[in-house]
Amino acid sequence: MPRCLTRLETEALVTQGMIVLLDDASDYGLSEKDWLSVTPNCVVAISAGSTDHHARVTVEIWDTAPPPAGGWESGKAARVRLDSG
Numbered sequence: 001m002p003r004c005l006t007r008l009e010t011e012a013l014v015t016q017g018m019i020v021l022l023d024d025a026s027d028y029g030l031s032e033k034d035w036l037s038v039t040p041n042c043v044v045a046i047s048a049g050s051t052d053h054h055a056r057v058t059v060e061i062w063d064t065a066p067p068p069a070g071g072w073e074s075g076k077a078a079r080v081r082l083d084s085g
Contacts, residue, residue: 005061012057019045019057024084038078 012019026041037044069075
């Protein structure tokens with residue numbers, strides 16, 4: 001059974017229509033034209049909002065693929081490599 005190893009819940013400022021999570025010494029990049037883009041050491045989430053605003057962000061580490069989240073209109077999961085650990 002999948003197990004969540006750790007979870008971080010925070011609030012982030014959405015600017016220019018996106019939230020960007022960059023690992024140490026990474027480059028910003030978009031892997032595709034979708035609301036979630038994952039490249040090595042970088043995660044970009046595009047917001048539906050047209051102005052700067054704060055959004056709740058949750059990042060989890062699982063030991064295997066997590067079960068589907070319930071209650072969401074849509075969702076997308078991705079695996080990202082963060083070299084700094």
